[in-house]
Amino acid sequence: MDGNRRFAKANKIPTKEGHLKGFQSLINMLEWCLELDIKAITVYAFSIDNYKRPQEEVVTLMEMAKEKIAELSFKK
Known part of the structure; x- marks a missing residue:
């Protein structure tokens, strides 16, 4: 999970939003x-x-x- 902050900056979105998108990618994986x-x-x-x-x-x-880890633990 690297580059979420850079992604946010490049896409002009808040850093937190970049991290949330990174977590969503991890969840998908x-x-x-x-x-x-x-x-x-x-x-x-x-x-x-x-x-x-x-x-x-x-x-x-x-x-x-x-x-996010707590959410994952209840998914399955």
């Missing part, structure tokens, strides 16, 4: 994995360097991740 009966995957979503971002952005990302 995970659903395909389920359909293909893939039992395990690895998702690299947040590096240590990302903690250098503004605190508000980090908190927003962590809350968004928590929310």
Whole structure:
């Protein structure tokens, strides 16, 4: 999950919206994995360097991740 902020900037949308679109892409990929009966995957979503971002952005990302992971856990 890389480039969501750059995507948002290039498309002149809020950073949060770029991250939401990135999460939706991840959800789509995970659903395909389920359909293909893939039992395990690895998702690299947040590096240590990302903690250098503004605190508000980090908190927003962590809350968004928590929310989306919770949504996924109830899907199937």
